[in-house]
């Protein structure tokens with residue numbers, strides 16, 4: 001070996017040595033969760049016969065304004081159970097069962113939002129039977145508001161919900177997804193009932209709902225989401241449908257322009273037919289191009305739809321999606337532990353950054369419909385963490401969340417406000433489960449709540465952007481999606497090792513807030529037109 005090549009070899013070796021620790025740092029931290037179900041006082045069961053084979057949602061929201069997320073777990077045939085958060089910052093998870101007014105039976109799902117924009121979170125309860133809008137009165141007390149708000153709860157088997165504030169309106173628009181006709185229990189195939197759109201009443205009655213209109217055709221929806229898929233400023237309604245029961249159906253996207261009847265995007269608009277056992281929707285801008293990707297849960301392989309971008313920057317996007325689930329490693333189509341090789345059944349899905357490295361991760365709840373023999377019975381929930389190359393890796397077992405119970409709804413929320421997202425999962429015919437995120441070596445975070453005066457106080461439809469150097473993470477504020485349950489409250493961003501970041505809000509209606517500095521490991525309330533206000537837990 002010539003001296004020059006030796007020098008080169010040594011230099012290369014030195015580079016390798018230098019590179020090794022960098023690579024190790026680049027590998028994502030595997031999160032660690034500790035189950036605290038019993039200690040935290042959680043004992044809720046999603047019970048009931050076949051009318052409760054779907055649903056089983058978890059809703060998280062803060063109903064006593066202390067910043068700590070409280071929750072409602074669907075009870076199915078039994079009463080829904082409300083849990084007030086009694087924890088402390090960084091402490092073990094603690095909840096107390098309290099009478100809230102939400103303890104109705106027949107509840108399949110629940111979504112929190114501030115319907116009347118009085119600053120107190122309300123809830124919509126999806127039921128097998130009449131849906132009920134529950135007005136928050138403060139201190140975690142709720143009262144029925146169907147009559148006061150003109151909300152027709154119907155008498156269907158309701159399984160999906162989404163809400164938006166249409167341009168110029170003071171009152172929200174609800175979409176409610178309905179499942180099969182439950183009187184057709186002997187032969188339910190093809191008996192999908194109509195979904196409903198509840199828009200604000202006109203004229204003097206603007207702060208209540210008009211009579212609902214049917215969204216025809218309807219195909220047994222199990223998840224709906226208002227989302228601005230094409231970044232045009234007007235969210236559309238994405239509907240995921242269960243092919244088990246429809247005839248000639250497909251996934252749907254409804255265009256909803258103020259004052260006009262909703263219309264479906266069709267093949268000549270670029271929408272491609274897709275037939276899945278659609279159970280849940282989770283959106284996130286994974287490739288940082290400004291347009292959300294959508295994870296759609298199903299039986300066997302799940303889908304991850306990525307927008308095929310317009311060829312020129314001037315052209316408007318068409319809703320044409322490519323499935324990138326395989327490329328990204330999120331098909332999650334069969335159990336990864338437990339020994340079964342039959343395909344999985346997936347329900348709630350949620351993107352969140354569970355190890356705070358600045359990359360969104362994905363939780364998926366799994367569980368057999370009841371005893372479908374062609375599908376896995378021991379079907380572990382998934383926790384897929386995103387690696388630096390954008391692919392996801394299953395860590396459910398290592399992270400301690402690989403439950404084999406028959407799961408349905410779930411929520412990732414920071415119940416003890418330590419900056420690490422914790423997990424609650426609702427199980428069919430079995431107790432719900434709660435895990436505290438006790439990850440070591442996780443990155444830093446910032447948590448944000450939006451506020452604006454007037455209607456839509458929590459700014460549904462806004463986008464929050466967080467910038468660290470050149471990297472921008474963004475999240476759309478939505479009401480809907482998941483499987484039969486939603487979250488309101490802190491919006492969480494992992495920051496990796498960054499000590500500071502910049503944040504801006506793109507408010508509903510298009511106003512762009514200014515970039516504002518924020519410190520890592522902080523909670524901020526951002527009011528429209530004002531700089532972020534730091535907030536500290538008790």
Ligand SMILES: [Ca+2]
Pocket residue numbers: 061062063064065066067068069070085
């Ligand atoms: Ca609270």
Ligand SMILES: [Ca+2]
Pocket residue numbers: 113114115116117118119120121122135136
């Ligand atoms: Ca309210």
Ligand SMILES: [Ca+2]
Pocket residue numbers: 352353354355356357358359360361385386494
């Ligand atoms: Ca992550």
Ligand SMILES: [Ca+2]
Pocket residue numbers: 413414415416417418419420421422437
């Ligand atoms: Ca936590």
